Amino acid sequence: MxxxxxxxxxxxxxxxxxxxxxxxxxxxxxxxxxxxxxxxxxxxxxxxxxxxxxxxxxxxxxxxxxxxxxxxxxxxxxxxxxxxxxxxxxxxxxxxxxxxxxxxxxxxxxxIDEEAVRRAVRLGVCNIYHGCIHNMLYDRQEEILKGLYKAASFVVQAICFLQTGKYTRKQKDLLDIAGKEEQNIVKTFLALKAGGKADLGEMSDRLLLWAQGWINRL
Structure with a gap:
């Protein structure tokens, strides 16, 4: 190696x-x-x-x-x-x-002020929302879904930074500080990264609803 x-x-x-x-x-x-x-x-x-x-x-x-x-x-x-x-x-x-x-x-x-971080969250969840819908309708590819969950894990880092003022570099450490919905996103990403199988239906629904929730919250 x-x-x-x-x-x-x-x-x-x-x-x-x-x-x-x-x-x-x-x-x-x-x-x-x-x-x-x-x-x-x-x-x-x-x-x-x-x-x-x-x-x-x-x-x-x-x-x-x-x-x-x-x-x-x-x-x-x-x-x-x-x-x-x-x-x-x-x-x-x-x-x-x-x-x-x-x-x-x-x-x-x-x-890199608070508004920059907030904008990073906003742009991130908007891109994920659009990507989910596009993949559900047209591409229907597991690799695209995995990439969207990877992007979502970075958004969770920004969310946790907004909430705590501290940056958590390792995604597995987010499980100790993130909210329940964000923990579920990170857990799914880590499982996919470790070789877990992607469930296009259930995983797409969950990610879409999570991104939708944050779009309407910001």
Missing amino acids: LEIESWTEHFIQVLRETFGERIWFAGLQGSRGRGEETEGSDIDLVVILDELTPGDIRTYDKMLDGLPDRELVCGFLSGKAELFKWEPSDLFQFYYDTRPIVGSLDELLER
Whole structure:
């Protein structure tokens, strides 16, 4: 199994050789950043340069091609100026789900106020509501439903942050602080993530009604 600490150490070495002092920030997101990875989990990288050009994107792509486990690599590449003008509701999850390796994202905190978090919840449940209906009517795919429950687990993180003022990184820890309805959403997501079978009918109904309830509550 890939050893993420040694992999990222090598990645940072190569990144510095490629971009030098232009690196403003580098970090790790997703399950590997939270210590919840499985063997096939993505390596979800964040790299922020002083500025970003089309040539930089091609250079970064070529650099990644020289790394082991290239097929697992995904993530976010940006210039610093663009990041600081990003939609604040997106920055909430971005900030709290990123484990810094080089630099710090703390300058973003002034843009992540309560309204930004509330907007993250609102947009999240609206997207889930629409996605559920579309899947129930047209796609009828288990993988789409699993993705919607994954998205819902992130919304639960934002809901719990609004309620407690604290961010809970690991989704299983949400079961200790979330409300009953949110616990059910997280339990279903964790069961699906562990390989459980998706019940398109019952699980879609439950997720739809949960999203509908929050839309009407906000």
